[in-house]
Amino acid sequence: MKPIETRLARLARKGDQRAFAEIVDLYKDKLFHLAYRMMNNRQEAEDVVQESFLRVYKHLDRYDENQKFSTWIYRIATNLCIDRLRKRRPVYSLDAENADHEGLDGYAMLPNDDRTPESEMLLSETQQIIRDAMETLPAKYKSVMVLRYLQDLSLQEISEVLDMPVTTVKTRVHRGREFMRKKLENKL
Numbered sequence: 001m002k003p004i005e006t007r008l009a010r011l012a013r014k015g016d017q018r019a020f021a022e023i024v025d026l027y028k029d030k031l032f033h034l035a036y037r038m039m040n041n042r043q044e045a046e047d048v049v050q051e052s053f054l055r056v057y058k059h060l061d062r063y064d065e066n067q068k069f070s071t072w073i074y075r076i077a078t079n080l081c082i083d084r085l086r087k088r089r090p091v092y093s094l095d096a097e098n099a100d101h102e103g104l105d106g107y108a109m110l111p112n113d114d115r116t117p118e119s120e121m122l123l124s125e126t127q128q129i130i131r132d133a134m135e136t137l138p139a140k141y142k143s144v145m146v147l148r149y150l151q152d153l154s155l156q157e158i159s160e161v162l163d164m165p166v167t168t169v170k171t172r173v174h175r176g177r178e179f180m181r182k183k184l185e186n187k188l
Contacts, residue, residue, distance in 0.1 A: 002065065003068070003069065004026075005023065005026065005068075005069035005070065006065050006069055008020070008022050008023050008026075009023065009060055009063050009065070009069055010065070012057070012060055013060045013061060013063075020057060023053075023056070023069075024053055027053075027070075027073055028049060028053075030151075031048070031049045031052055031053075031073070031074075031077045032045055032046065032049050033150075033151070034074065034077055034078065034081070034146065034147070034150075034151055035048035035049055035052075035077055035080075035081055037134075037146045037150045037151075038078070038081040038082075038085065038142060038143065038146050039081055039084065039085070040131070040134075040135050044084060048077060048080045048081055048084065049077070051080055052073065052076050052077040052080060055076050055080075056073060056076060067160070068160075071157065071160045071161055074147075074151075074153075074161045075160075075161045075162065075163065078143055078147065078161055078162060081139075081143065082139045082140075082143055085139040085142065086139055130180075130184065133180050133183040133184055134146075134180070136183060137176055137179055137180070138179075140172060141172055141175055141176035141179060142176070143162065144158055144162070144169055144172040144173050144176060145173065145176040145177075145180070147161060147162075148173055155169050155170060155173070
């Protein structure tokens, strides 16, 4: 038996608007959290979510039912975020290999997305420093770091979402952590 998303996608492909609305309902919050973590801007995150669903609707015929629907939709949203980040800021390069540093559990200290102006003011200095450091990550590292530590995807799932080998994902996670460690070591 196929997962519910696959059945909904099949119905939506045939023109069932309610099935597509259910897909939107299932994924709108997940995609918003992903986009918000990558873009660090509520309006841009909302734009990414809307554009993601437009692309999903437009390209439902391209969805391969043999792959997980979540992987497909995350790939669309992640690619849109990466495109926006590339347009927004210059590209950085971290080519040096560094020794592995475990830990960097600071991601758990990032605030959730239910922020209000009042709660924003109450953010601890540590959370702000970590968020600022995340914001400075180059897009190719930011995408894997967000998917790994904030969306809690496995290395294999990230590999599928970003359409790259697991070894590349591992390298980017390592380099992203190293980038964060260097940014944070003088501030925390």
